[in-house]
Amino acid sequence: MTLDYSKQTNILFHGDSHGDWRSIFHHAQAMKDCLHIHVGDIGMGFIDPELERQQWKTINEILAENNSRFIGIRGNHDNPAFFKSDTSHYLEHIYFAPDYTYFECIGTIFLLVGGAISIDRTNREKNVSWWEDEVFVYDESKIRKADVLVTHTTPDYCSPVEYASVVHYWIVEEAKKGRVTLYNELVTERDILSKLVAAVNPRLHVYGHFHDSCNERINGRIHRLMDIYEAWSPVSI
């Protein structure tokens, strides 16, 4: 599918929403000619489908009034089924992007790749609040150079570099149930994110997942961590 964002002249990134779309709603009202880009954990697939569709239809109408569009990637708290190419573009101004979606906007090439591991997966119900195919997938055949890379999780050298106490809590909880791979899976995931960033070589990398806000320059590249409900517009890309 070809994505046409030639009429949008502003970019606004959105942090994790977890099913509370009021920030998206308000920013959709406030911004004109804007491409809204969501870094995942939108919270798709957790509420009654009709109610969910109605909320996105309302956002879609507001986006249309303001010549704006929305594109988002899957986090670990999204049903991956929404982000398949056959079902994702179900409203005209809203697109739930499959992994390795490329597009151009304001003369800038964007690459979007979703996915991450849920640390609390042992406490979740499969195919209801947790999906086995939630993980980030490194696909070398789909990697090309891009100016801006948007992912849900991040390389190991980006903030946060330490594992928070809640991560250790869930590692122990999984171990109690006989599964001892979580720590290694998390380390591997962030390691392959490093490989992705190196291969894509973007000027700007934007991500979420960690429920914190950070802006850091590492080896000449800006890495921007988006907090929950945070909205951020880069001064220049």
Ligand SMILES: [Fe+2]
């Ligand atoms: Fe997440």
